[in-house]
């Protein structure tokens with residue numbers, strides 16, 4: 001038996017456009033992001049990859065992306081599950097800061113460590129910051145300990161994998177084509193797990209906005225081969241652009 005999983009990073013957001021660290025701040029898609037999301041829907045339809053169920057984060061940019069893509073693919077009606085466990089990595093005190101200014105102020109090594117190291121989180125975000133999620137009603141069911149104030153990739157893996165095991169795998173096991181719309185770093189965490197990428201090598205992996213990435217999984221819910229972007233050229237260009245963020 002082979003199972004189909006489609007991963008989709010949200011389209012370009014207002015804060016991607018402005019080159020700001022975003023994390024859990026709930027920004028919307030830019031106009032470019034809206035177009036990317038619609039194109040993702042076209043790519044799904046053209047490939048005959050019609051999702052039966054959607055899993056999204058609770059952040060608007062992922063929800064918008066899924067809604068736009070599924071509408072274009074004529075699948076707006078499929079059941080939806082949302083979880084904070086699919087949210088972007090919490091970017092701590094970097095949330096709301098300009099990436100280019102941060103690179104200039106702290107230098108390339110610190111900048112890259114904060115962006116892509118496996119286990120070094122940025123400094124925590126204070127609860128009274130305007131970019132804090134403390135008190136946001138969508139996280140009311142999380143205990144104070146569960147609500148992150150910063151995260152490294154390893155923390156994302158720890159909170160994401162229970163959702164993968166307990167919520168996504170059962171849908172795959174039912175034979176459903178599963179669409180997961182999430183974020184650059186939460187999808188890096190999932191791809192790291194699926195592809196068995198080392199803690200070091202994952203630093204080099206960047207996920208482009210708005211291009212479906214398709215996996216065929218075997219009986220053990222492990223990939224039968226590499227993930228396949230539905231538009232490989234656009235994906236390569238998009239991943240290179242993400243890697244270069246921060247450069248003015």
Ligand SMILES: O=C(O)[C@@H](CO)OP(=O)(O)O
Nearest residue numbers: 020021022023088115184
């Ligand atoms: O700002 C963020 O939340 C993420 C994704 O947009 O950025 P980065 O690629 O720098 O981890």
